Amino acid sequence: MPGINEVALLAGVSTATVSRALSGNGHVSDSTKSRVKAAAYELGYVVSSNASSLATGRTKNIGVVIPFLNRWFFSSVVEGAEHALLRNGYDLTLYNLGGSGDERRSVFEHFLLRKRVDAVIAISLELTASEVGSLLDLNKPIVGVGGPLPGLQTLSIDDVQVARVATEHLLALGHRAIAHIGGNDEVEMDFHLPTNRRVGYEAALREGGVAIDPALFAEADFTLQGGYRAATHLLRDPAARPTAVFAASDEMAIGTILAARDLGLSVPGDLSVIGVDDHELAEFFGLSTVAQYPAEQGRRAVEILMGQLHPARRTPAENIPLRFDLIERTSTAAPRTVGVD
Amino acid sequence: MPGINEVALLAGVSTATVSRALSGNGHVSDSTKSRVKAAAYELGYVVSSNASSLATGRTKNIGVVIPFLNRWFFSSVVEGAEHALLRNGYDLTLYNLGGSGDERRSVFEHFLLRKRVDAVIAISLELTASEVGSLLDLNKPIVGVGGPLPGLQTLSIDDVQVARVATEHLLALGHRAIAHIGGNDEVEMDFHLPTNRRVGYEAALREGGVAIDPALFAEADFTLQGGYRAATHLLRDPAARPTAVFAASDEMAIGTILAARDLGLSVPGDLSVIGVDDHELAEFFGLSTVAQYPAEQGRRAVEILMGQLHPARRTPAENIPLRFDLIERTSTAAPRTVGVD
């Protein structure tokens, strides 16, 4: 493991010049710069990030705090962030808060505070005021992804609007009896997300002149199983059966499709189903959905942080709202018998 | 951000004593130790990992190198490793090799070498000799998970045996026409895994006195869609239809179940299906499977590394082979008409 001294020796310059030549900070003549680089390459020299961090106060490392890794949305955001960080020469250190409360405390009290990271990306976390406080105390840039974090800059899709688009799609097809499968209070991993999607759903109905029927709402936990169960409940009674379901996630929507099948209902013949996400399985099931782009969200979070860490590199487009797109596949169609009002 | 000096001042001792009291290295009287701890707590002092690493040469950080994050197996291994590391006071830095070749090279040439990690966990990676070489040059403990890495200590289930167990389960139920959906050559994310599972499948058949029929083998890419397609192909011809399918992953097995349904076949009435993994969706689909435990594999990898990094802490049980268990659910049963031989 050669050090900066050896490179300096081989190149016939001082360590300061090596540092400057390799980091690009400060002026070095082209000739010495290439001599230094050649020497570094020959020796296989790589800076010690610790020594460098200690001297500069910058770590070139970003902390990502996350409640689960195991779900499509989260791992996709992390992947997107990873790639973007790599391109910028940064490492990504992962802090999974999914464990016990102790683990969570320990992350906040010790790990994040070790000065190991230059900035933090918090994904879909419901943080307590004191947790946000300790993050802010670090005096490091923080950006949230996937939910409003009080007092922090956050990247998230407009859930009300997303739900509205989905519901309006069903309305436009002629549906009137539109059920909604949304989050239960216990699953608050995405803050007010369930609530917001329900709000958008109800707003669209109201504007479409359709009365809101509480019997057409069911709670689930954002999983396929949960969606299946909720849908089974919703669809059981042929007399009170909706002609369409808007599920707040694709996994629940897929559960709904499977439940419909098991009840002998055809999709979209007897039942239209739409979800949110464009989950990796959505296409396979022909699921119409409102796509969101988690990998892109991860990338965007990184861009924002880079802008704050390196004002020079700042990316121009910083306030594009997060995209989402209606994707029509084969799970939605006009209801079999269009009502005549 | 208080430093060690301030703690020393407040506790009325030297910085050396603070370091000793807080790290547990060296002897400090109980009274001063508690005084120091109180002072540290009062000031909210946390060591600077950089300064500490620079002085000790240890980073308390482990690098995890992985080809995808987006799949159940990988994210589960990472989660398991994360929790175990957290308990040991270590951070986890993630290196995703899924991108382009450039990204891959850059990870190996720069990132891992920055002396930022004390050890490396390589998950399901097919590494080139030169990549393994550069890892070994680091002179840091490395352990692989999920596939044999030439020259490295590796944790992986016995894929031949896993496949044998699955196939024997079907044989024991009375099946003779047993198809296999395995990996294609292009999907080598898990090395010889597809091959090994096929080997176990064929060995079990042979021992069961069943001839191997190449027409009963289909390739797929380990995804649900791929399994669906392969199964559709396998099941299309009623005359040549197998009574059971062993898929090399649960996702492909679920695809098979869905394909069977779409062809009007009942599972397990007309077709038994078994997979490998115990994927999160397996239970929902009533899928019989050979479970493996990726989170535990991640944890085990961490234990091994901790054993090498801290010989004192060494966990006794180091060579338990990785567990796998046959889980019988409702996707497997005796074939409808048992042959009379």
Add this chain to the structure above:
DNA sequence: TTGAAAGCGCTAACAA
């Protein structure tokens, strides 16, 4: 059991 002091490997003033 404790303290003084010399680094760990690098960067950034400052001076030349």
Add this chain to the structure above:
DNA sequence: TTGTTAGCGCTTTCAA
């Protein structure tokens, strides 16, 4: 453009 030098904050001999 380059070199000298003083740290960055901590750990760890060595001595007391």
